[in-house]
Amino acid sequence: MKARRANSRDRILAAAADVARxxxxxxxxxDAVANRAGVSKGGLLYNxxxxxxxxxxxxxxxxxxxxxALEARVAEAGNENALSAYVRLSADECEEPQPSASWIxxxxxxxxxxxxxxxxxxxxxxxxxxxxxxxxxxxLVCFLAIEGLRSMNLFDSDxxxxxxxxxxxxxxxxxxx
Amino acid sequence: MKARRANSRDRILAAAADVARxxxxxxxxxDAVANRAGVSKGGLLYNxxxxxxxxxxxxxxxxxxxxxALEARVAEAGNENALSAYVRLSADECEEPQPSASWIxxxxxxxxxxxxxxxxxxxxxxxxxxxxxxxxxxxLVCFLAIEGLRSMNLFDSDxxxxxxxxxxxxxxxxxxx
DNA sequence: CTTACTGTACCGTCTGGACGGTCTTGTCAA
DNA sequence: TTGACAAGACCGTCCAGACGGTACAGTAAG
Numbered sequence: 347m348k349a350r351r352a353n354s355r356d357r358i359l360a361a362a363a364d365v366a367r368x369x370x371x372x373x374x375x376x377d378a379v380a381n382r383a384g385v386s387k388g389g390l391l392y393n394x395x396x397x398x399x400x401x402x403x404x405x406x407x408x409x410x411x412x413x414x415a416l417e418a419r420v421a422e423a424g425n426e427n428a429l430s431a432y433v434r435l436s437a438d439e440c441e442e443p444q445p446s447a448s449w450i451x452x453x454x455x456x457x458x459x460x461x462x463x464x465x466x467x468x469x470x471x472x473x474x475x476x477x478x479x480x481x482x483x484x485x486l487v488c489f490l491a492i493e494g495l496r497s498m499n500l501f502d503s504d505x506x507x508x509x510x511x512x513x514x515x516x517x518x519x520x521x522x523x
Numbered sequence: 524m525k526a527r528r529a530n531s532r533d534r535i536l537a538a539a540a541d542v543a544r545x546x547x548x549x550x551x552x553x554d555a556v557a558n559r560a561g562v563s564k565g566g567l568l569y570n571x572x573x574x575x576x577x578x579x580x581x582x583x584x585x586x587x588x589x590x591x592a593l594e595a596r597v598a599e600a601g602n603e604n605a606l607s608a609y610v611r612l613s614a615d616e617c618e619e620p621q622p623s624a625s626w627i628x629x630x631x632x633x634x635x636x637x638x639x640x641x642x643x644x645x646x647x648x649x650x651x652x653x654x655x656x657x658x659x660x661x662x663l664v665c666f667l668a669i670e671g672l673r674s675m676n677l678f679d680s681d682x683x684x685x686x687x688x689x690x691x692x693x694x695x696x697x698x699x700x
Numbered sequence: 701c702t703t704a705c706t707g708t709a710c711c712g713t714c715t716g717g718a719c720g721g722t723c724t725t726g727t728c729a730a
Numbered sequence: 731t732t733g734a735c736a737a738g739a740c741c742g743t744c745c746a747g748a749c750g751g752t753a754c755a756g757t758a759a760g
Contacts, residue, residue, distance in 0.1 A: 372632035375749065386706045397750065454628050455549035458679070465680035472682045486683070486691040487698070491664055493671030503642035505649045506663070514663040521664070552715060566740045574716065
């Protein structure tokens with residue numbers, strides 16, 4: 347299971363994200379990814395037999411990392427509720443300058459069904475938060491506002507000033523209780 | 524300025540949106556659009572000299588129609604504030620079963636810069652709402668939550684039940700005042 | 701010998717776009 | 731009223747290039 351120079355799989359995944367971010371989601375071709383990853387096209391196809399598999403890998407990796415980050419947040423601040431942890435985590439992630447997930451657009455172009463696991467994940471998260479949050483109205487507002495924040499970040503169309511974003515987060519945390 | 528059988532331009536724009544919605548954003552080719560619009564490829568290229576121009580047309584058309592719809596809402600219910608009108612309009616639009624704007628993914632794949640006018644429009648709208656809304660915190664929460672709702676609709680990953688969506692909207696309208 | 705690649709050559713398909721031609725409509729002088 | 735002609739709206743074909751994917755021979759490490 348060990349690769350020769352490092353973990354080729356992970357390097358390829360990272361390279362794909364980089365290409366999508368820097369050259370645009372429309373320029374995410376197998377050749378471009380292979381070059382970026384310092385791997386031959388044959389090597390890429392060895393790890394991901396089709397482009398669809400590569401996209402699937404990106405989606406799974408993304409979901410997995412997010413889940414881990416959320417779990418870590420929840421664990422490290424055990425007294426606060428899960429919703430607040432989710433708000434904080436999302437706010438922090440959106441703080442980073444890079445949109446970092448614009449490969450999603452490539453995945454959708456390849457096949458809209460790649461959204462299905464993401465939707466399922468979201469559904470699961472929402473269900474969990476419902477179980478841990480007292481007021482449904484508050485949860486809805488918070489959850490959707492965070493969705494909006496992530497959306498703005500993804501589309502690189504953040505309209506808020508840093509102060510406004512801070513105010514938003516504090517308002518949400520107050521609503522979350 | 525008059526077209527022969529109808530307004531070809533508008534038919535093409537509508538056809539492009541249909542193709543993106545039904546066959547997926549990755550299948551939005553000039554041939555597919557031309558076929559769908561009942562127009563030859565030459566005819567399409569006559570109206571939109573390049574694919575980029577077609578995308579630009581979609582963006583401008585979208586923004587223009589949204590602006591008109593918002594203006595109509597604001598006018599027809601003159602006593603309520605602009606933010607509430609925006610909330611209501613967005614909620615109604617997201618009620619429609621069709622995502623209807625998945626051509627945006629094609630536009631981004633073609634060139635991420637197509638997001639610039641959309642971002643500018645959003646910025647302008649936000650600025651306007653700031654001028655007409657008393658509490659900035661309330662505006663931020665509402666605006667972002669609506670952004671989230673639109674995002675879920677666009678990604679076809681709406682996780683909310685109809686009752687939850689109703690509760691969300693009423694909560695937002697209450698926050699909006 | 702197997703695993704994990706590299707590198708090259710190649711194929712079939714699709715795509716955007718250029719081009720020349722065609723049909724229709726409007727205009728305007730005689 | 732009519733004929734000539736220009737412009738607009740559109741058709742159908744063709745093509746160079748890019749892309750995803752295949753095939754295969756080679757190689758370095760364990």
